[in-house]
Amino acid sequence: MVVGTHRFGTKDALMYYNKFKPKKTTIVHWIDKNADRDVQLEEIEAINIS
Secondary structure (H helix, E strand, O other), X not given: OOOOOOHHHHHHHHHHXXXXXXXXXXXXXXXXXXXXXXOOHHHEEEEEEO
8 A cells, every 4th residue: 555645745655666666664755856846766765664
């Protein structure tokens, strides 16, 4: 299951999941580093994998 707190959170979670296919619960964090209001994979960070 993929859950985001808003459309950007959902998009970053889906992008991370599609790329890395984690088997455990994973919390990801996205910061819009270039202020373009679009999620890029290099802006996503896994902050908790349990």
